[in-house]
Amino acid sequence: MSDERPARFEAIYNRTYSRITAYAARRCHSPQDAADVVAETYTIAWRRLDELPAGEQATPWLYGVARKVLANHHRGDNRRRAHTAELDAEMADLYGHSPDSRVELAAIGQAFQTLPDEDRELLSLLAWEGLDRAEIATALGVSRNAVRIRLHRARRRLSRALAEAGIHLTPESRFAPAERPL
Template sequence: MARFEAVYKETYGRITAYAARRCDSPQDAADAVADTFTVAWRRVDELPEGEQAMLWLYGVARKVLANRRRTGRYRQERNAELDAEVADLYGRRPDSGVELDAIARAFRDLPGDDRELLSLVAWEGLDREEIATVLGLTRNAVRVRLHRARKRFARALAEADVSHSTTRRLVPAERSR
C-alpha cells in the first residue's frame, strides 16, 4: 500500500495533465485518471520502480483513453489553449484565429497514432526511449514513426497554407518536476 501511495503522489499531476489534454472536460479527465490508478492498484505487483512507473502509467492511461473512445464516452477535440501550444511550436503566433483554426484542423486530421506521438513529445515532454516504453515499441520504431508523423504534420500544414519555421521542430516541452 505504501508503494502505491508513493507512486500515486509522485505521478498524479502528470497523469492528470496527460488525461486533461486528451479529454473534452475535467470530469472525463478525472474519470480516466481514476480508471488509470484503479488499474495500477489492482496490478501494483507489476508496477515498475522509479521513473519506469511513470512511463508504465502513461501506457495504462493511454489504453484507458483508447477504451473510452471505443465505447463512445470520449470525443477527441482540441481546445484553443492546446491549439495555441501547437501553433507556438511552429513559429510565429497567428495574427488571427484563421491560421490557428487551420493548425488545429491539420492536427486533428492526422492519424491517431501520429497525434499521440506528437502529443507525447510536445505536451508530455517525453524522449524517444520513454515514448518507446509507453507505447511498447522499440526506440528505433519510435524514431521512424516520429519522423514520419512530423513530415505528415508539416505536409498538412503546408496544404492548409500555414506558414511555419523550418528551423523549429516539434521538440519536447520543458519538464516540470
Template sequence: MDDDRRHRFEAVYAQTYEPILGYALRRCDSPEDAADAVAETFAIAWRHVDALPPHAEARLWLYGIARNVLANQRRGQVRRWSRSVELNTDIADLYSHSPEGSVELGAIAQAFKELHEDDRELLSLVAWEGLDHAQLAKVLDCSRNAVRIRLHRARKRLSKALAGAGVSVNRLPVESRSTTTG
C-alpha cells in the same frame, strides 16, 4: 496487501497524479472524463501493484495504462466526439473574425485534428508530455528505433497537412520543427 506495497503505491500516486491528470485532461472532452480515466488508471495500477516499475519508470508505465484507458474510453465516444468536432469547427468558421495569426492557429488545430489518432497521440506525447524517444518507447511498448521512425512519419504527415491548409511550416516556432534524437 502488505504495508510496503501500499506505501510504495501511495508514493507513486503522490508523485505521478498531477502528470497523469494533465495527460488525461489534454486528451478528454471534459474534466469529468479525465477524472474517470485517471481513476481507472490508478485502479488498474492498484490491482497490478506488484508489476509497478521502480522510480521514474512508474510514471511511464502509468502513461501506458492511461493511454489504454483513454483508448477504451474513446472507442465508446467516437461517434459523439466526431460530431462535436464538426459542429465546433462549423461554429468557429461562422463566428470567427480574427486576425491572420488566429486563423493560422485554427488551421494548425484543424490539420492536427485530421491526423490519424496514432499520429496525434505520438505528437502529443512529445509536445505536451515532453517525452524523449526512450520514454516514448516505454509508453508505447516498442523499440526506440520504431519510435524514431513513427515520429518522423507523423511529423511528415503533419507537415503535409499543414502545407495543405496553407500554413508555412517555416513560420512555426523552431521547437515544433525540431527532431529530438533523445
C-alpha cells in the same frame, strides 16, 4: 497487507498524478471524463502494483495504461455519440469556436486533426507530455527504433498538412517537446 505496498503506491501517485491528469484532460471532452480515466488508470496501477516499474520508469508505464483506458473510454464515448448526434452538433456550434482564437492556431489544430490517430498520439506524447523516445516506447509498447521511425514519419505528415494549410513554421519552432516539470 504490509505498509510497503500502500507507501509505494502513494509515492508513485504523488509523483505522477499531475502528469497523468494533464494527459487525460487534453484527450477528454470533459473534466469528468478525464477524472474517470485517471481514476481507472490508478485503479489498474494499484491492482498491478507488482508489475509497476520502479523509479522514473513508472511514469511511461502509467502513460501506457492511461492510453489503453482512454481507448476504451473513447470506444464507449463513440457508441454514446452515435445515439446523440444532434445534441453533439448543437454543442459543437456553441463551444467549438473561441472568439479569441487566432486563425493560424485554428489552422494548425485542423492540420493536426487530419493526421492518423497514431501520429497525433505520438506527437502529443512528445510535445505535450514531454516524453523522450525511450519513455514513448514504453508508453506505446514498441521499440525505441520504432518510435524514431514513426516520429520521423508523423513529423513529415504534419509538415505536409501544415504546408497545405498555408502554415510555414520556422525550424526552431518545429515539434519542440514541452518543458518537463521539475
